[in-house]
Amino acid sequence: MSEATEAPPEESTDAVPGEDSEPPLVVEDLRKTFGGITAVDGASFSVEEGTLTGLIGPNGAGKSTTFNLITGVHRPTSGTVRFHGEDITGLSTHRIANRGLVRTFQIARELEEMTVLENMMLAPKGQVGERFWHSVLPGLRGQVIEQEEELRERAWQQLEFFEIDHLADEYAGNLSGGQRKLLEMARALLTDPELVLLDEPLAGVNPTLEEKLLDRVHELRERGNTFLLVEHDMDVIMENCEHVIVMHQGQVLAEGTPAEITGNEEVVEAYLGGDV
Numbered sequence: 001m002s003e004a005t006e007a008p009p010e011e012s013t014d015a016v017p018g019e020d021s022e023p024p025l026v027v028e029d030l031r032k033t034f035g036g037i038t039a040v041d042g043a044s045f046s047v048e049e050g051t052l053t054g055l056i057g058p059n060g061a062g063k064s065t066t067f068n069l070i071t072g073v074h075r076p077t078s079g080t081v082r083f084h085g086e087d088i089t090g091l092s093t094h095r096i097a098n099r100g101l102v103r104t105f106q107i108a109r110e111l112e113e114m115t116v117l118e119n120m121m122l123a124p125k126g127q128v129g130e131r132f133w134h135s136v137l138p139g140l141r142g143q144v145i146e147q148e149e150e151l152r153e154r155a156w157q158q159l160e161f162f163e164i165d166h167l168a169d170e171y172a173g174n175l176s177g178g179q180r181k182l183l184e185m186a187r188a189l190l191t192d193p194e195l196v197l198l199d200e201p202l203a204g205v206n207p208t209l210e211e212k213l214l215d216r217v218h219e220l221r222e223r224g225n226t227f228l229l230v231e232h233d234m235d236v237i238m239e240n241c242e243h244v245i246v247m248h249q250g251q252v253l254a255e256g257t258p259a260e261i262t263g264n265e266e267v268v269e270a271y272l273g274g275d276v
């Protein structure tokens, strides 16, 4: 699903107007209130195919909540999320993941007592059910075993890709901050999603691992993946993203290229204003 197409570019005269022509992810007028708090307040934006799009904004701007609304962790109060033209608003996390849209999750405390490989093997149960399990007819145990083996194979491939295969038998709780982030990425990518939402994947990561992680992201993009990245380090955003969306107080304040965003006075004010 995510391999690059070799076909020559076609003129758009053949393109069918409508659903297929919109960007893979379209968020419209998204709102979420928690009691009296409005975490997301009418956010609208889209993410273009094959991009590494940055989502930035001061603390509390609503970035993580937006990720949770897109991936079904929370149900929006109102607004819509479309993935490839289909309304996925309010679907469960695993149904959304099954369509190829996932976010990274921090390793939960319970999972620290499991090994890295065990963490990988658990990922699809929480994240993707149907693609792996639903197609298996009841009673066909052989097939279940085959799928389990396929999953194990894929888990090893991911661990190798992120260069943490030597840690397969280590307890997740013993990993360094950076190694944990690599495991979180490997888990998110286990089921070969198309669009991956990364929420501060570089937090607490040393420069060497940071470079490795970003290299992997770029490599995956070349293979056809799309990423939406929340990251507070502006240099990382400016150097790696071709498009940047700025959130402030639950709304989209600005959008554009890194250069456009750095030159935007409203954006500068939003960041400085947060401390006033």
Ligand SMILES: Nc1ncnc2c1ncn2[C@@H]1O[C@H](COP(=O)(O)OP(=O)(O)O)[C@@H](O)[C@H]1O
Binding pocket: 034, 037, 038, 039, 040, 057, 058, 059, 060, 061, 062, 063, 064, 065, 066
């Ligand atoms: N589960 C929740 N319950 C109550 N308030 C929440 C919850 N999640 C987020 N918020 C609030 O929503 C606002 C936006 O938070 P968040 O989306 O985490 O921002 P960001 O990721 O941009 O820092 C904050 O005021 C935060 O306290």
Ligand SMILES: [Mg+2]
Binding pocket: 063, 064, 065
């Ligand atoms: Mg956050």
